[in-house]
Amino acid sequence: GQNIDQPTEMTATEGAIVQINCTYQTSGFNGLFWYQQHAGEAPTFLSYNVLDGLEEKGRFSSFLSRSKGYSYLLLKELQMKDSASYLCAVAPRSGGYQKVTFGIGTKLQVIP
Amino acid sequence: DAGVIQSPRHEVTEMGQEVTLRCKPISGHDYLFWYRQTMMRGLELLIYFNNNVPIDDSGMPEDRFSAKMPNASFSTLKIQPSEPRDSAVYFCASSVGRVNEQFFGPGTRLTVL
Numbered sequence: 001g002q003n004i005d006q007p008t009e010m011t012a013t014e015g016a017i018v019q020i021n022c023t024y025q026t027s028g029f030n031g032l033f034w035y036q037q038h039a040g041e042a043p044t045f046l047s048y049n050v051l052d053g054l055e056e057k058g059r060f061s062s063f064l065s066r067s068k069g070y071s072y073l074l075l076k077e078l079q080m081k082d083s084a085s086y087l088c089a090v091a092p093r094s095g096g097y098q099k100v101t102f103g104i105g106t107k108l109q110v111i112p
Numbered sequence: 113d114a115g116v117i118q119s120p121r122h123e124v125t126e127m128g129q130e131v132t133l134r135c136k137p138i139s140g141h142d143y144l145f146w147y148r149q150t151m152m153r154g155l156e157l158l159i160y161f162n163n164n165v166p167i168d169d170s171g172m173p174e175d176r177f178s179a180k181m182p183n184a185s186f187s188t189l190k191i192q193p194s195e196p197r198d199s200a201v202y203f204c205a206s207s208v209g210r211v212n213e214q215f216f217g218p219g220t221r222l223t224v225l
Contacts (some may be wrong), residue, residue: 030211031211033213041218041219042203042216042217042218042219043155043203043216044216045213045214045215048212048213086119087154087155091211092211099157099160099168099210100157100210101157102157102212102213103154104153104154105154105155110191
């Protein structure tokens with residue numbers, strides 16, 4: 001089975017940096033997704049980490065440590081439009097029929 | 113491409129009525145997923161299809177829920193009879209490959225009174 005844990009809510013200030021953590025326990029692991037979901041909208045893809053280390057995409061970066069079962073999403077130069085929920089999701093090994101499992105999501109509020 | 117299309121966007125019905133949700137995946141995608149999202153439980157996978165064949169329906173809550181995919185461009189999720197606890201947002205998503213990026217539709221907000 002899979003167990004995913006992330007904080008329920010976070011608040012950060014416009015222009016600042018925020019780190020959203022995700023820990024997971026899984027019987028089979030291929031990689032970890034991060035999705036962004038604005039209120040009332042569908043989740044949209046942000047990143048997919050398969051290898052250990054940090055991957056940067058503009059203001060957003062995602063980190064993975066496979067040995068520690070740990071990932072984080074780093075948002076720099078926060079903007080008001082970054083207020084959203086951020087979902088981490090564990091992807092199983094490519095073989096077999098295991099499904100991608102989503103965490104409950106972290107609701108981020110950016111304040112002026 | 114128009115992306116994943118879902119209908120209706122909103123559905124309000126009374127307990128005991130049948131509800132049918134519809135989804136058109138992105139052309140060329142071979143996987144289709146049905147999710148339910150609530151505040152308490154987050155995003156839960158109900159069922160997924162590969163090349164129109166149901167692969168894992170272990171997330172379907174009970175026999176009142178059923179899903180079909182008669183062809184590569186259309187899927188339905190049916191609830192019969194509906195109950196107030198079924199109230200949620202239902203998302204359809206599609207992808208190329210089981211573990212690749214999923215593209216979500218806009219969702220159907222279901223309210224059962």
